[in-house]
Amino acid sequence: MDAQRSLLQTPRRHSRWRIAGFAAAQRLAQVCGGRAWYRWRHLHPKRWVLRLETLWVPDWPARLEGLRVLQLSDFHAGPFLRGEALTPLVAATERQAPDLIALTGDFITDDWRDVQSIAPTLGALRSRYGSWAVFGNHDYRGRQEGTLAATLREAGIRVLLDATEPVADLPLWVTGLHDLEERRAGSLIDSQGEHDSEEATLRARLAALRSQQSAGSWELALCHHPIGAAALARPQTFAILAGHTHGRQMDLPGLRRLGPDHPGLQVRQFLDGEPASMLYVHRGVGVVGLPVRSRAPAEVLLLEVRRGPQARSASRFETLARWDALGSAGSRPPHAPLRETNRFGG
Numbered sequence: 022m023d024a025q026r027s028l029l030q031t032p033r034r035h036s037r038w039r040i041a042g043f044a045a046a047q048r049l050a051q052v053c054g055g056r057a058w059y060r061w062r063h064l065h066p067k068r069w070v071l072r073l074e075t076l077w078v079p080d081w082p083a084r085l086e087g088l089r090v091l092q093l094s095d096f097h098a099g100p101f102l103r104g105e106a107l108t109p110l111v112a113a114t115e116r117q118a119p120d121l122i123a124l125t126g127d128f129i130t131d132d133w134r135d136v137q138s139i140a141p142t143l144g145a146l147r148s149r150y151g152s153w154a155v156f157g158n159h160d161y162r163g164r165q166e167g168t169l170a171a172t173l174r175e176a177g178i179r180v181l182l183d184a185t186e187p188v189a190d191l192p193l194w195v196t197g198l199h200d201l202e203e204r205r206a207g208s209l210i211d212s213q214g215e216h217d218s219e220e221a222t223l224r225a226r227l228a229a230l231r232s233q234q235s236a237g238s239w240e241l242a243l244c245h246h247p248i249g250a251a252a253l254a255r256p257q258t259f260a261i262l263a264g265h266t267h268g269r270q271m272d273l274p275g276l277r278r279l280g281p282d283h284p285g286l287q288v289r290q291f292l293d294g295e296p297a298s299m300l301y302v303h304r305g306v307g308v309v310g311l312p313v314r315s316r317a318p319a320e321v322l323l324l325e326v327r328r329g330p331q332a333r334s335a336s337r338f339e340t341l342a343r344w345d346a347l348g349s350a351g352s353r354p355p356h357a358p359l360r361e362t363n364r365f366g367g
């Protein structure tokens with residue numbers, strides 16, 4: 022369990038030289054038509070995968086029975102993706118009739134202006150209760166996160182940066198955190214936030230947020246970096262949605278170490294060691310570095326929460342269906358499922 026791994030040991034992972042190398046490769050790929058390639062090769066309607074997950078919660082309230090949460094993450098607008106590539110996705114997600122939509126960060130790669138190309142498309146996503154978003158580490162590039170948040174809000178998306186909001190009159194709140202890497206970089210840490218107390222500062226902030234929530238309500242937590250699950254896990258928080266990993270983007274031997282670990286799906290434990298929240302880590306929509314993915318398809322995650330006798334840790338249902346199978350996914354054999362890995366903190 023990664024309780025031993027301090028929350029905010031989240032490293033600034035790359036050296037200056039490595040970042041320069043990434044930037045050069047990215048620029049070269051862009052000049053060579055990387056955006057068109059990525060759209061054709063990885064964002065074509067037959068390349069998307071829909072990841073269906075059902076979470077069984079023994080004491081789930083009747084008012085929330087069958088809650089459908091649709092998650093998208095890591096768009097990385099810029100060199101390899103612009104809004105028009107997402108248009109088919111909007112139609113496809115509408116067919117899933119989600120109750121709410123979670124967008125878990127990395128809207129851009131480098132330039133905050135690129136959010137303008139995807140915000141209208143994301144704002145067109147329809148659900149019963151609306152869309153909520155958090156920022157990923159890339160969204161702080163250029164320190165224009167205020168403008169970026171305003172652009173998303175203008176598109177009708179609620180942005181949660183260390184904030185919590187109720188969902189209509191339901192016993193349900195959505196909580197979203199600032200990105201943990203950026204918090205560690207210091208810009209988001211208040212004057213008391215010395216490095217050795219960063220984790221305590223985060224936990225205190227989280228406790229303050231949760232004190233705003235109605236008694237007996239449930240929480241859906243959004244946190245770009247999956248390591249935040251260690252602080253977020255508790256029995257009332259039925260799910261923690263994260264991104265950041267891109268499913269390793271190139272999930273091949275020898276290349277996996279280039280990116281962060283991909284926990285995929287994992288039961289998180291509460292402080293007393295009891296199973297508590299379920300962590301879902303999204304493979305993302307866009308890419309960084311090179312416009313390629315291998316064994317890590319761009320995905321949409323649809324989470325349905327139901328009351329059931331099974332413990333949260335025991336029951337898991339996952340089917341992957343390509344977009345052309347939507348609407349008939351239950352009546353035809355699913356494509357070979359991707360194996361969710363669980364290397365993040367065991």
Ligand SMILES: [Fe+2]
Pocket residue numbers: 095097127157265266267305
């Ligand atoms: Fe990302």
